[in-house]
Amino acid sequence: MSIEITSISKTFESFKALSDINLKINTGELVALLGPSGSGKTTLLRIIAGLETADSGSIMFDGEDNTGKSTQDRKVGFVFQHYALFKHMTVFENIAFGLKVRPSKLRPSKEVIEKKVNELLSLVKMEELAKRYPSQLSGGQRQRIALARALAVEPRVLLLDEPFGALDAKVRKDLRRWLRKLHDEYPITSVFVTHDQEEALDVADRIVILNQGKIEQMGTPEEVYDNPTNPFVYNFLGNVNLFHGRVHNGIIELGSLKLDSPEHSEAVDRKIISYIRPHDIEISLEQYENEFVAAEVIFIRAVGPIVNLEMKRIDSGEYIEAEISKDIYKKLALKERQTVFVKPKDFKVFIPEDYMI
Amino acid sequence: MKYDWSILIEKFPIFLPAAFETLKITAAAIIVGLVIGLLTSMCRISKIKLIYYPATFYVNLVRGTPILLQLFIVYYGLTDIVNLSAYPSAIIAFGLHNGAYISEIFRGAIKSIDRGQFEAARSIGMSKFRAMYRIILPQALKRAVPPLGNQFIIATKDSSLASAVTVKELLLKSQQMGSSTFRFMEYFLIAGIYYFIMTSILGFFVHKLEKRLAVSDR
Numbered sequence: 001m002s003i004e005i006t007s008i009s010k011t012f013e014s015f016k017a018l019s020d021i022n023l024k025i026n027t028g029e030l031v032a033l034l035g036p037s038g039s040g041k042t043t044l045l046r047i048i049a050g051l052e053t054a055d056s057g058s059i060m061f062d063g064e065d066n067t068g069k070s071t072q073d074r075k076v077g078f079v080f081q082h083y084a085l086f087k088h089m090t091v092f093e094n095i096a097f098g099l100k101v102r103p104s105k106l107r108p109s110k111e112v113i114e115k116k117v118n119e120l121l122s123l124v125k126m127e128e129l130a131k132r133y134p135s136q137l138s139g140g141q142r143q144r145i146a147l148a149r150a151l152a153v154e155p156r157v158l159l160l161d162e163p164f165g166a167l168d169a170k171v172r173k174d175l176r177r178w179l180r181k182l183h184d185e186y187p188i189t190s191v192f193v194t195h196d197q198e199e200a201l202d203v204a205d206r207i208v209i210l211n212q213g214k215i216e217q218m219g220t221p222e223e224v225y226d227n228p229t230n231p232f233v234y235n236f237l238g239n240v241n242l243f244h245g246r247v248h249n250g251i252i253e254l255g256s257l258k259l260d261s262p263e264h265s266e267a268v269d270r271k272i273i274s275y276i277r278p279h280d281i282e283i284s285l286e287q288y289e290n291e292f293v294a295a296e297v298i299f300i301r302a303v304g305p306i307v308n309l310e311m312k313r314i315d316s317g318e319y320i321e322a323e324i325s326k327d328i329y330k331k332l333a334l335k336e337r338q339t340v341f342v343k344p345k346d347f348k349v350f351i352p353e354d355y356m357i
Numbered sequence: 358m359k360y361d362w363s364i365l366i367e368k369f370p371i372f373l374p375a376a377f378e379t380l381k382i383t384a385a386a387i388i389v390g391l392v393i394g395l396l397t398s399m400c401r402i403s404k405i406k407l408i409y410y411p412a413t414f415y416v417n418l419v420r421g422t423p424i425l426l427q428l429f430i431v432y433y434g435l436t437d438i439v440n441l442s443a444y445p446s447a448i449i450a451f452g453l454h455n456g457a458y459i460s461e462i463f464r465g466a467i468k469s470i471d472r473g474q475f476e477a478a479r480s481i482g483m484s485k486f487r488a489m490y491r492i493i494l495p496q497a498l499k500r501a502v503p504p505l506g507n508q509f510i511i512a513t514k515d516s517s518l519a520s521a522v523t524v525k526e527l528l529l530k531s532q533q534m535g536s537s538t539f540r541f542m543e544y545f546l547i548a549g550i551y552y553f554i555m556t557s558i559l560g561f562f563v564h565k566l567e568k569r570l571a572v573s574d575r
Contacts, residue, residue, distance in 0.1 A: 072479055080473050087496060097481065098481030101487060101491065149481065152481075153482055
């Protein structure tokens with residue numbers, strides 16, 4: 001089932017949570033609403049669910065206007081960050097409850113409910129915990145039960161509010177993979193909120209990046225990561241190095257570093273900021289022309305397969321973060337306080353004035 | 358004057374009927390209080406001003422005036438309008454008094470339930486009313502057990518004030534026995550022992566209930 005969000009705005013007293021949001025979510029898609037705290041992602045999710053009302057705009061489910069409908073009439077499944085399992089009910093009762101409280105005409109028989117609950121318990125791999133209470137479960141188990149409860153009522157849309165936010169890193173990673181696999185098997189239109197870039201890039205079919213109540217960019221994980229449309233998106237999606245400089249007739253000068261930028265061939269002596277990802281920094285022990293810039297190695301963290309380096313440019317004093325493989329690190333035999341030469345393999349240039357608010 | 362401790366054993370059984378009267382008044386006042394309390398707590402969490410303000414006024418009025426005064430107003434005031442004996446007057450007064458305190462216990466318990474519980478109930482297709490009585494209230498009642506138990510114990514002891522309007526309960530019995538023998542201390546002690554036994558038994562059962570309800574929280 002598709003969701004069409006048109007011109008949605010929401011204000012809390014003087015705080016503008018959402019302003020003129022337009023978004024279409026296709027049937028069977030798994031979409032991540034990604035953004036920092038206060039960006040409006042949870043508000044948007046709650047408006048889709050009907051738990052919050054928008055000041056203006058409309059929400060359409062498969063072309064049918066749902067803007068004025070109550071939560072119970074929207075047939076959505078909602079998974080809360082802190083699970084919101086019914087504490088006074090067992091796992092089985094929690095999942096079955098949505099079916100048991102249906103009007104008598106729509107209520108399945110006891111046998112059908114039991115069969116459905118058992119199917120869901122096996123889907124979330126929790127068959128043996130049916131008689132336990134939520135307080136007797138771990139965080140990851142509670143989250144899976146919350147998901148099973150949401151799926152029990154056969155929702156048209158599944159909404160998840162920071163579903164893994166309250167869990168530790170290892171459990172998060174496992175549940176992330178599990179959710180992706182579950183969605184592939186059970187392709188219900190799903191929207192989840194997260195502030196974890198890695199989570200969004202890992203799980204979603206499409207990512208919607210929000211900031212201060214506005215959509216900054218939307219696209220597939222590859223699109224938003226490889227082609228960020230503005231500095232905010234670039235900054236938000238992973239670590240980044242900022243090189244300040246100028247551009248003139250397609251030549252970028254970043255201190256002593258000179259690079260070609262054909263897309264800025266019209267620019268006449270304008271200030272720029274070059275955005276470079278840590279893994280896009282090439283390191284050499286020798287200097288070649290104006291392509292490389294001298295830097296001093298300040299700190300080395302050689303844990304795992306990736307080595308993180310912190311360096312300081314000798315010409316401008318700007319700090320540079322780089323990520324290199326262990327093999328390259330060993331080959332270069334890098335040490336702290338050593339002078340090396342760095343070059344961006346890939347970069348994105350933004351002219352600050354173009355992105356002023 | 359020396360105390361005659363043999364009276365404690367000798368006259369203890371004589372107080373049983375009065376103890377039953379005390380229990381009857383307490384039980385009736387608690388039942389009335391629970392009904393009023395539950396309804397008032399619902400009114401107190403309502404967004405409808407026409408419901409909210411009268412309920413709030415009632416709670417503040419009862420909590421802001423002494424229970425003995427309330428008993429006298431009901432007994433002497435209502436008997437001008439309807440023919441009420443001391444016994445129903447005491448039940449009405451104590452019921453109204455307990456209702457106000459119980460309503461605040463329920464209101465606090467309802468408010469303490471995480472809003473997510475209500476939203477989760479709504480998201481699986483429940484109406485507001487249904488979510489309240491199937492999800493919120495069962496959890497709130499569980500949380501209300503310790504303060505309710507406390508209120509029931511207070512109600513048991515407050516029932517002694519019914520003696521002021523001639524209800525033949527424990528305190529009046531001990532006053533009457535004391536007056537006829539001038540052995541006030543001994544008879545008040547007997548009454549005290551009865552109150553202590555009743556409140557201890559009540560406390561024991563409340564504690565048992567608390568532990569039983571805590572299964573889902575372990």
